Amino acid sequence: MTKDNKERFGFETRMIHAGSQPEPVTGARQTPIFQNTSYVFHDTDHAASLFNLQTFGFIYSRLTNPTVAALEERIANLEGGRGATACASGHAAQILALFPLMDPGDDFIASNRLYGGSITQFGKTFKKFDWRCTFVDVDQAENVRKALTPKTKAIFVESLANPGGVISDLEALSAIAREAGIPLIVDNTMATPYLCPAFEWGADLIVHSTTKFLSGNGTSTGGCVVDSGTFDWAASDKFPSLSAPEPAYHGLRFAESFGDMAYTLHSHAVALRDLGATMAPMNAFQTLLGIETLSLRMERHCANALAVARFLESHDLVEWVSHAGLESSPYHALANKYLPKGAGAVFTFGVKGGYEMGIKVVEACELFSHLANIGDTRSLILHPASTTHRQLSEDQRIAAGAGPDVIRLSIGLETLDDITADLDQALTRAAE
Amino acid sequence: MSEPLNYSDEFLRGILSGVRGIAMVGASTKWTRPSYFAMKYLQEKGFRVIPVNPGAAGQEILGETCYATLAEVPGSIDMVDIFRASDAAGQTVDEALALKDSKNIRVIWMQLGVRDDAAAARAQAAGLSVVMNRCPKIEYGRLHSELSWGGFNSGIISSKRRRIRIG
Numbered sequence: 001m002t003k004d005n006k007e008r009f010g011f012e013t014r015m016i017h018a019g020s021q022p023e024p025v026t027g028a029r030q031t032p033i034f035q036n037t038s039y040v041f042h043d044t045d046h047a048a049s050l051f052n053l054q055t056f057g058f059i060y061s062r063l064t065n066p067t068v069a070a071l072e073e074r075i076a077n078l079e080g081g082r083g084a085t086a087c088a089s090g091h092a093a094q095i096l097a098l099f100p101l102m103d104p105g106d107d108f109i110a111s112n113r114l115y116g117g118s119i120t121q122f123g124k125t126f127k128k129f130d131w132r133c134t135f136v137d138v139d140q141a142e143n144v145r146k147a148l149t150p151k152t153k154a155i156f157v158e159s160l161a162n163p164g165g166v167i168s169d170l171e172a173l174s175a176i177a178r179e180a181g182i183p184l185i186v187d188n189t190m191a192t193p194y195l196c197p198a199f200e201w202g203a204d205l206i207v208h209s210t211t212k213f214l215s216g217n218g219t220s221t222g223g224c225v226v227d228s229g230t231f232d233w234a235a236s237d238k239f240p241s242l243s244a245p246e247p248a249y250h251g252l253r254f255a256e257s258f259g260d261m262a263y264t265l266h267s268h269a270v271a272l273r274d275l276g277a278t279m280a281p282m283n284a285f286q287t288l289l290g291i292e293t294l295s296l297r298m299e300r301h302c303a304n305a306l307a308v309a310r311f312l313e314s315h316d317l318v319e320w321v322s323h324a325g326l327e328s329s330p331y332h333a334l335a336n337k338y339l340p341k342g343a344g345a346v347f348t349f350g351v352k353g354g355y356e357m358g359i360k361v362v363e364a365c366e367l368f369s370h371l372a373n374i375g376d377t378r379s380l381i382l383h384p385a386s387t388t389h390r391q392l393s394e395d396q397r398i399a400a401g402a403g404p405d406v407i408r409l410s411i412g413l414e415t416l417d418d419i420t421a422d423l424d425q426a427l428t429r430a431a432e
Numbered sequence: 433m434s435e436p437l438n439y440s441d442e443f444l445r446g447i448l449s450g451v452r453g454i455a456m457v458g459a460s461t462k463w464t465r466p467s468y469f470a471m472k473y474l475q476e477k478g479f480r481v482i483p484v485n486p487g488a489a490g491q492e493i494l495g496e497t498c499y500a501t502l503a504e505v506p507g508s509i510d511m512v513d514i515f516r517a518s519d520a521a522g523q524t525v526d527e528a529l530a531l532k533d534s535k536n537i538r539v540i541w542m543q544l545g546v547r548d549d550a551a552a553a554r555a556q557a558a559g560l561s562v563v564m565n566r567c568p569k570i571e572y573g574r575l576h577s578e579l580s581w582g583g584f585n586s587g588i589i590s591s592k593r594r595r596i597r598i599g
């Protein structure tokens with residue numbers, strides 16, 4: 001949507017309707033699952049126009065698919081962006097987001113408190129592309145400024161970080177990004193657009209693991225990159241993939257030919273075309289269904305999580321609780337500013353007794369599922385040091401809020417008393 | 433900072449369904465230029481697009497003869513689509529205003545990135561409709577739910593079943 005035109009409808013209306021008008025041929029009201037790879041051309045001239053990006057339309061589902069496109073439009077709309085590109089997973093979204101920005105030898109700056117899998121992807125696997133990541137403690141925005149180099153192409157943070165109840169000061173970080181002429185990329189997975197409108201706080205690109213709260217009940221892996229449409233890719237020579245002639249499209253310049261649509265078009269026509277990390281139509285459908293109830297789920301997720309955090313904070317066997325909604329949290333003020341509707345449903349606590357006790361508590365739970373995911377309707381529990389954050393060094397684990405005594409919870413939508421009772425019995429049994 | 437531009441979907445729909453002839457000032461013979469993309473697309477949607485560009489006068493672009501000036505375009509024009517820098521747009525608007533009765537010019541459309549508020553005010557005072565900083569191809573695609581193909585936010589929320597042309 002062009003930035004000049006204000007949204008006419010509320011968030012809840014858009015989470016049900018955006019991207020999903022009735023299907024015009026049959027009148028089907030729910031978005032159909034276009035379980036289909038390819039689309040018939042009218043004639044060779046039509047095919048040529050499509051391949052040259054001169055007309056709008058579907059060619060092949062590695063690039064675009066109607067069900068996936070409905071999901072993309074819905075997420076773009078909810079985030080208030082220009083366009084979105086869905087893909088196979090949150091990690092695929094992170095590659096796609098950086099792909100048009102980075103050349104070999106370039107660097108980007110990321111928070112050292114990202115989700116552990118992101119730290120491994122950025123710090124280890126991206127080295128193979130010669131994409132260099134500098135991790136910094138972004139709580140001191142000055143650290144980011146100091147890490148800037150002439151080859152820095154982006155700043156990457158999570159609005160609300162997994163797992164530690166850590167919140168990034170988006171406004172301060174966006175000011176630094178703007179000064180440096182580079183985009184601020186925000187992983188909004190844990191907050192979702194319902195809790196945190198990251199573009200309004202200055203993000204230029206948003207990435208999601210749709211696997212989590214957007215799909216909402218643990219059925220479908222997926223990811224998405226959303227472009228605000230407001231970053232001027234041609235303002236400098238830092239982003240030649242978007243501003244310079246593209247050899248695979250006969251020297252077309254994306255930024256010039258497509259204006260505020262350039263980034264999202266490039267993500268489909270070049271990045272998905274060649275990286276191939278496409279979302280399956282069935283996963284897009286499941287995620288569309290999930291988003292229809294996003295606001296209701298997030299409200300209850302947040303209310304349950306804050307109540308569980310308070311319960312644990314007063315529990316004898318608990319050392320500390322890190323949830324930004326608690327007055328005791330150093331991020332409480334940032335939570336009030338950036339997440340006024342609730343500080344999310346994923347947080348950590350420390351058990352008295354360290355690593356051994358952490359493992360015992362996880363294993364003693366009956367209602368909580370012991371697994372490596374977040375954002376499910378079900379309550380989930382995990383001991384990060386022995387699982388998701390296992391690949392990290394001890395120092396990295398502590399920086400990421402995943403030390404030996406840390407337990408991560410993703411609070412679901414069950415009856416609150418049942419959730420707290422399960423944790424209570426697990427803590428008590430583990431201490432026996 | 434200039435004021436944001438707000439055009440309702442109804443206003444844009446009215447323009448795009450009301451015009452047939454479009455003089456495209458700044459049309460290019462190179463197929464990788466944005467104006468070429470827009471011209472080809474608008475032709476496919478049934479508009480008659482006449483290219484205007486002194487540098488390409490006499491040449492053919494997508495089957496249409498290119499003219500050096502608006503005044504040389506034969507017949508009625510309906511809408512002038514300006515693919516020129518903002519500081520050159522005013523001059524084109526004044527040329528169009530001088531021809532508005534003889535060529536039935538009712539709409540001035542300035543492309544994405546092109547904006548001249550003073551020229552727009554002159555055209556509106558003369559009774560013309562004006563759109564600035566928009567692309568008719570993108571708006572047509574958006575309003576006809578074609579833009580959604582690439583994951584773009586059309587801003588359209590509707591439970592009405594669209595009528596489609598089949599074939």
Ligand SMILES: Cc1ncc(COP(=O)(O)O)c(C=O)c1O
Binds near residue numbers: 089162223373374
């Ligand atoms: C904040 C955050 N970002 C990204 C990811 C990666 O997403 P995916 O597992 O869909 O690849 C996760 C997954 O746990 C996450 O929690």
